[in-house]
Amino acid sequence: MRRIATLVAALALVVSACSAEGSGGGGDASGAKIAFLMPDIASTRYELYDSPLFKAKMKELCPDCEVIYQNANxxxxxxxxxxxxxLAQGVKAIVIDPVDSTAAASIVNTARSQGVPIIAYDRPIPDTPADYYISFDNEKIGASIGKSLVDHLKKTGARGGILEVNGSPTDAAAGLIKKGIHSAIDDSGFELLAEYDTPDWAPAKAQDWVSGQITRFGPQIVGVVAANDGTGGGAISAFKAAGVNPVPPVTGNDFEVAAAQRVVAGLQYNTISKPIKIVAEAAAETAYQFVKGEKPAGKTTLFDTPSQLFEPTVVTLDNIAEVLAKSDQIKPSEVCTGEYAAACAEHGIAS
Incomplete structure (x- = not known):
């Protein structure tokens, strides 16, 4: 009887251990290294917001974890x-915003062969799904900026066509934004005069292309759907350089300080507020779960990847004061400087 009792006790310990392992309780993340790999410096957000916000949340969750941050330029x-x-430094998870969504498949495969989970951040990796994907809803971003522009053009009685300035052809998120834009403008009644996929999201390349279209189409251009604030800024610079006044309404996305200033000044029609703190902190929380040995469930699925997609907010002159008042990313005082102070006061933006 004593032997049976001993065996029962041992079996109970094994069952208890297995139960704890399968319950999602996770392991010890102490001292773990997490990589945070961002794609470029053309957009200021990665250095100013994404990286410091991710690091801060990671430090809160795991004070002795180490974040290895790199930008691929x-x-x-x-x-x-x-x-x-x-991977050679022994990271336990990689959060990556890929430069090239197709090329990043090899990074996923290499990491997976070493048992290291990959969290796609902002841009998905369609060909070889990551372990998780966190972003704002990029297709909805494209649809939102496109519809906002079309509604404005109809309201003002504009007659003519639209230019479309897309993001990088190697960025799957840009492809989703592009798809969303087309859903808004293809049946809008406004002719799509021309569109361009901007290599590396480079504002200078967007500016050069728009300059050529101004020469080609002139006053036929009544609006520009630009996929982010950088390409939108490039488009606006092209119109100003060509002496076009007023500049036709141009869209954007990212709610950068310079874009907010252009909105206040009436140079950029809209942008998209997508508080980076939301995605950066969600990415840190997800990475921490993976490091502890847990497998977070997605809220939805995109490209066969468990995903968490957040809702974007369109910002125009009509609501920028309200959005700035609530923003923890941009302060009114950063926007309402120098030449923009009077316009801020006119539109009720307290700096």
């Missing part, structure tokens, strides 16, 4: 090297 080969270096 729009070079897919460099990002591959950075991922390889992170």
């Amino acid at each position: 729009a070079d897919a080969s460099r990002q591959q090297q950075q991922a390889n270096s992170a």
Whole structure:
């Protein structure tokens, strides 16, 4: 009887251990390294917001965890090297905003072969799904900025056509934004005069292309759907350089300080507020779960990847004061400087 009792007790311990392991309780993340690999410096958000916000949340969750941050400066080969270096340093999870969504498949495969989970951030990796995807809803962003522009053009009685300035052709998120834009403008009654996929999201390349279209179409252009604030800013610069006044309404996305200033000044029609704190902190929380050995469930699925997609907010002159008042990303005082102070006061933006 004593032997049976001993065996029963041992079996109970094994069952208890297995139960704890399968319950999602997770392991010890103490001292773990997490890679945070961002794609470029053309957009100021990665250095100013994404990286510091991710690091801050990670420190809150795991004070002795280490974040290895790298920016690939729009070079897919460099990002591959950075991922390889992170794996060699023993990271337990990689959060990556890919330069090239197709090329990033090899990073996923290499990490997976070493048992390291990949969290796609902002841009998905369609060909070889990551372990998780966190972003604002990019297709909805495109649809929102496109519809906002079309509604404005109809309200003002505009007659003519639209230019479409898309993001990088190697960025799957840009493809989703593009799809959303087309859903809003294809049956809008406004002719799509021309569209352009902007290499590396480079504002200068967007400006050069729009300059050529101004020469080609002139006053036929009544609006521009630009996929982010950088390309939108490039489009606006092209009109100003060509002496077009007023500049036709131009869209954007990211709610950068410069874009908010252009909205206040009446140069940019809209942008998209997508508080980076939301996605950066969600990415940190997800990475922490993976590091602890847990497998977070997605709220939805995109490209066969468990995903969490957040809702964007369109910002125009009509609501920018309200959005700025609630923003923890941009302060009114950053927007309402120098030449923009009078316009801010006119539109009720307290700096």
